[in-house]
Amino acid sequence: MRETMEALIPTIGVVTDVRVDTPDVKTFRVNSLDGGIPFDHMPGQCAMLSIPGVGEAMFSITSSPTNKEYKEFSIKKCGCLTDWLHQMEVGQQITIRGPYGHAFPVDTEFVGKDLLFIAGGIGLAPLHSVINYCRHYRDRYGSIDIVYGSRSKDDLVDYQEILNEWCTEEGINVYLTIDRPQEGWDGHVGFVPNYVKELNFDVNKTAVICGPPIMIKFTLAGLQELGFEKTQVYTTMELRMKCGIGKCGRCNIGDKYVCKDGPVFRCDQLDELPNEY
Amino acid sequence: MMMYKINVDRLPELYAKMAESRALYLPIEKNDQVEFHPWNADACVRLDKLNTAKSAKDLFFPQTENLMKFKMQGKNISIEENRDPVEPFVLFGVRACDVRSFDVLDKVFLADPVDTFYQSRRENGVVISMACHEPEETCFCHAFGIDAADPAGDISCWMVEGTLYWKPLTEKGQALTETVSALMEQAGDQDQAKVEESQKALHAVMEKLPLYDLDLTGFDGDHLLEKFNSEKWAKLSEACLGCGSCTFVCPTCQCYDIRDYDNGHGVQRYRCWDSCMYSDFTMMAHGTPRKTQLEKFRQRFMHKLVYFPSNNDGMYSCVGCGRCLTKCPISMNIVKVIKALGGENHA
Ligand code: SF4
Ligand code: SF4
Ligand code: FES
Numbered sequence: 001m002r003e004t005m006e007a008l009i010p011t012i013g014v015v016t017d018v019r020v021d022t023p024d025v026k027t028f029r030v031n032s033l034d035g036g037i038p039f040d041h042m043p044g045q046c047a048m049l050s051i052p053g054v055g056e057a058m059f060s061i062t063s064s065p066t067n068k069e070y071k072e073f074s075i076k077k078c079g080c081l082t083d084w085l086h087q088m089e090v091g092q093q094i095t096i097r098g099p100y101g102h103a104f105p106v107d108t109e110f111v112g113k114d115l116l117f118i119a120g121g122i123g124l125a126p127l128h129s130v131i132n133y134c135r136h137y138r139d140r141y142g143s144i145d146i147v148y149g150s151r152s153k154d155d156l157v158d159y160q161e162i163l164n165e166w167c168t169e170e171g172i173n174v175y176l177t178i179d180r181p182q183e184g185w186d187g188h189v190g191f192v193p194n195y196v197k198e199l200n201f202d203v204n205k206t207a208v209i210c211g212p213p214i215m216i217k218f219t220l221a222g223l224q225e226l227g228f229e230k231t232q233v234y235t236t237m238e239l240r241m242k243c244g245i246g247k248c249g250r251c252n253i254g255d256k257y258v259c260k261d262g263p264v265f266r267c268d269q270l271d272e273l274p275n276e277y
Numbered sequence: 278m279m280m281y282k283i284n285v286d287r288l289p290e291l292y293a294k295m296a297e298s299r300a301l302y303l304p305i306e307k308n309d310q311v312e313f314h315p316w317n318a319d320a321c322v323r324l325d326k327l328n329t330a331k332s333a334k335d336l337f338f339p340q341t342e343n344l345m346k347f348k349m350q351g352k353n354i355s356i357e358e359n360r361d362p363v364e365p366f367v368l369f370g371v372r373a374c375d376v377r378s379f380d381v382l383d384k385v386f387l388a389d390p391v392d393t394f395y396q397s398r399r400e401n402g403v404v405i406s407m408a409c410h411e412p413e414e415t416c417f418c419h420a421f422g423i424d425a426a427d428p429a430g431d432i433s434c435w436m437v438e439g440t441l442y443w444k445p446l447t448e449k450g451q452a453l454t455e456t457v458s459a460l461m462e463q464a465g466d467q468d469q470a471k472v473e474e475s476q477k478a479l480h481a482v483m484e485k486l487p488l489y490d491l492d493l494t495g496f497d498g499d500h501l502l503e504k505f506n507s508e509k510w511a512k513l514s515e516a517c518l519g520c521g522s523c524t525f526v527c528p529t530c531q532c533y534d535i536r537d538y539d540n541g542h543g544v545q546r547y548r549c550w551d552s553c554m555y556s557d558f559t560m561m562a563h564g565t566p567r568k569t570q571l572e573k574f575r576q577r578f579m580h581k582l583v584y585f586p587s588n589n590d591g592m593y594s595c596v597g598c599g600r601c602l603t604k605c606p607i608s609m610n611i612v613k614v615i616k617a618l619g620g621e622n623h624a
Contacts, residue, residue, distance in 0.1 A: 007390040008535070008548075009345055012354055052347035052354060052544040053537050079562040093354040095347075239566070240559050242535050245390050249532030249553060252580060253566075254501055255587040274505045274579075276566045 007245045010050065010095035013038055015088050016070060021157045022150075025122060026086055027062065027074040030096060038096050041065050043106055043130035044236065044264045047098030048244050049073065055081040058241040058259070061099065062125045064132035071096075074125040074157055100244040101263050104130045104208065104234060106137075113206040114142035118219055120192045120211025121150050124157045126236050126263070127210050135169065145201065149177040149192040153185045175199060193218035196226075203227040208234045213277065220267055230267035237262045237270075237277050253277060278451055281443040281461040282468055288324075288441065292316050292369075294457050300366040302336060304329050313368065324370050324436065327413055328598055332528030333375045336368050337398045338382060341549040344394070344535070348543045359545075363397045367453065369405040373428035374418040374596040376406045378528030381596065384589050385531050403453050405443075406430035410479060415599030417488035417612065423596060425483060426476035437475045442468060488597075488612060495619045496582045497591070504583055505575065509617045514574035516607040521552035523601035523610070524577065529594045532558075553577050578614045 017029035030049075032038045041047070041061050050056030063072035077086045088094070104110065115134060119127045134141050146166060150156045156176065167174045177188040177195045188195060192211070196219055201207075203226060209219045216235050223233055239251040239258045251258040254273040283291055295301045296316055305314040306321040312329045313336060314320065339361075346357045379399070386395035406428035409416075418425055427433070431450030435442040442464060445451040483489055496504075524530040534551035537544050551558065553576045559565045567573050585594035595611055602610045 005391075006393045008392075009356065009358065012356065052349060052546065053539040055537070056535065082562075089352075092352045095354060095356070238561070240561050242533070246388070247385055247392060247531070247533075248535070248548075248551070249580075250551075250559065252576070252584065254505075255584045272502070274502065276572065276576075 007097070008243065010048065010056075010097035011038055013049075013071075013094050013096040015090055015092045015094065018088065018090060021074060021159075022155045024077045025074055025155075025157050026077075027072055027158075028085065028088065029070045029072050030094070031070050033093075037068060037071055039099055041071075041099035042103030043133045044103040044126055045099035045101050046244075046259075046263060047071070047073075047096055047100065048241075049085070050095045051081065051084050052095065054084045056095070056242075057081050058100065058244060060126035060129070060236070060263070062128045064129050064136060066133055066136040074122065074128065076122040098244065100259055102261065104264050106130060106133055110134070110206060111140050112142065114145075114202070114204060116145045116147070116201055116205040116207040118147045118192060118196060118207060118209045118211075119149075120215040120219075121155065122157065123209075123211030123215070124148055125210075127208065128158060130208065131166070135166075135172070138171070143205075144172045145175070145199075145205070146172065147175045147177070147192060147196055147199065149179070149190075149195065151179050152182050153178055191215075191218075193222045197222045201226060203232075206232050206234070210236050213238075230271065233267040234264060235267060235270075236264055239277060278445045278454075280464040280469065280472075281454065281458060282440050282464045283443065283461045285436070285439045285441055287460065288322070289318070291457055291460055292322070293318070294460055295367050295369075295453070298365070298456065300364060302333075302366060302368045304370045313370075322370075324407060325410075327409060327411060327416075328372060328375075328600060330600075331526055332378060332598065332600065333368060333371050334378060334382060334528050334531075336366070336402060337379065337395055338386070338531060338533075338550075341547055342394060344546045344548055346543050346545050347537075357543075360394060363401050365401045365403075367403045367405060370407045370434075371404055371428070371430060372407060372409055372598070373423050373425045374416075374598040375528050376404060376428050376430045377418070377421065377423050377596045378598070379404065381529040381585075381592065381594055382531055384592065403432070403449050404430040405432040405434060405450075405453075408433065408435045408476070408479065410436065410475070412479070412483055412486060413599060414487050415602040416483075416486060417491045417597035417599065419483060419486075419489055419597070420491040420493055420615075421593055421595065421597050426479040435472045435475055437471050440468075440471075442472050491597075491612060491615060492619055493582075493593070493615065496586065496593070496615070499587075501579075501583055501587065504618055505579060507618055510571055510575045513609065513614055513617055514571045517554070517570050517574045517609055518606060519554050519556060519570050519573060520606060521554045522604045522606065524552040524554055525550060526600040526604050528596060528598055528600070529581070530577075553580070578611060581611065582615065582618075 013030040019027040062074045242248040242250045244259045246257040246260040301316040302313040304323045311323045311326040346359045348355045386392040409425040431447045445454045532551045533548045581594040
């Protein structure tokens with residue numbers, strides 16, 4: 001499809017659906033111009049999206065690789081490019097290149113394991129892909145537990161899909177929580193790290209944490225209190241990126257480049273890196 | 278391969294011959310500053326000048342270059358590749374340190390996925406190096422195993438007593454040599470001896486330079502966190518202005534930015550040099566992980582002396598050219614960092 005071999009040159013994608021998830025998160029469906037998908041990816045990988053003249057930035061791919069019809073990106077409005085993206089309507093073209101980075105080890109380390117997914121806020125975006133991948137290949141994995149929290153009920157991304165599909169599936173336990181009590185919410189109230197400790201998970205699970213750095217930090221500490229080792233816990237890292245291919249120097253931390261060596265890291269690997277994230 | 282020689286008075290003929298078929302870049306003085314510029318008959322060539330103010334990396338990794346152009350029409354976008362054309366060129370008079378810097382850049386840009394912009398310039402460029410004769414007190418290429426008397430490249434040159442000696446080292450160098458060999462004489466054993474003598478003389482000078490024995494022990498790609506957490510960074514970075522001069526003159530600094538420019542008829546996407554010393558380098562919507570100049574300063578030197586070697590079989594991302602020693606407005610530099618953090622008992 002692409003004539004150039006140059007990694008920095010994107011292809012054109014077209015927005016085929018826009019879904020309002022929360023007051024500041026929208027999910028965009030993207031197809032290539034011929035109606036197909038721009039590339040194949042693995043859960044946890046990212047892509048560079050851009051509106052020429054506005055900017056280019058890295059976003060995690062929210063849809064599962066098993067979805068061969070389109071790619072989805074859940075994007076939080078938080079600055080110049082994302083503001084612009086939030087104004088897009090169906091039919092808008094954007095540029096897209098990727099996929100970039102290392103995926104979750106869904107076909108290796110995760111196989112045969114009981115999985116525990118923990119997300120805070122927009123941190124569900126990268127997890128959405130891996131959760132749906134594991135649901136698709138359900139018999140490869142043990143039990144699946146999902147803990148997901150947000151500021152309020154309205155800030156839960158993909159709430160309908162979670163209720164209608166994840167919560168109703170056998171062998172999947174979903175635990176939702178919001179930070180403060182709210183009318184119309186009879187579920188759990190409290191921060192994710194505390195909730196994880198309360199739930200007192202079995203320590204033989206493999207865990208994945210995604211969310212704001214502070215939430216990751218406290219949740220990891222909580223898991224360690226329960227007896228989890230860092231080698232059982234995975235997370236994703238977010239740094240500023242420009243090239244996506246380990247050359248522009250932007251996302252360098254220690255001897256790693258988050259764009260190509262990450263964004264997925266096992267928590268014990270993070271101990272070997274400078275604390276600059 | 279055979280060595281050739283030519284009298285220094287006939288160099289303009291040599292330049293003219295080479296410039297017939299391709300662009301020829303030489304250290305040329307303009308407004309009291311020597312930089313690699315395209316040669317013409319009136320140019321003030323300064324082969325004697327030790328190091329150009331900026332490095333030669335511009336020729337392979339230009340300060341700004343076009344990547345592609347976008348046309349926007351309503352909701353539609355089209356991409357037009359409009360890379361700056363690359364024509365064959367010769368880069369003459371590169372010192373041993375700068376020649377090594379191309380190997381460092383290769384590690385970054387030619388690693389998978391290859392940067393085809395850089396690659397086509399590397400393929401189109403012939404590098405003619407020049408042995409040093411009067412190294413300066415700021416030179417410390419020796420610390421990185423570089424021999425200023427025996428520079429690499431496609432062709433190596435030595436200037437001895439009014440004669441330029443010319444020795445092709447690669448096929449590319451040999452091919453260029455064949456186009457100009459009619460102007461030169463073949464060098465004999467005596468000439469070879471003269472070159473060797475000049476090399477010995479240079480070694481004797483080098484050994485007396487203040488930074489000749491600069492010791493890189495302890496910078497072995499290991500001890501990453503120990504070095505990172507050293508308390509010495511605070512003092513070292515205290516006065517750093519974050520001006521980025523050190524990164525711009527450095528032959529091995531390769532960080533870049535990608536930007537868009539809307540000229541009303543379309544959007545030009547280009548890349549340009551960037552600097553880890555700048556405050557917005559890692560700035561994101563919710564802040565930056567490198568908040569103070571200490572963190573930015575530390576990143577530059579940790580990258581050159583620890584991270585890069587750890588990923589590249591021990592190759593440092595510094596070639597000891599000394600440019601950052603002379604250009605930093607606060608006289609801070611990599612040598613001071615090496616001395617403060619190096620040695621057996623690391624940080
Ligand atoms: S760090 Fe300084 S001495 Fe080393 S290559 Fe760069 S400019 Fe030259
Ligand atoms: S080390 Fe010196 S040249 Fe480099 S940014 Fe700091 S003040 Fe500028
Ligand atoms: S984004 Fe350029 S090195 Fe990672």
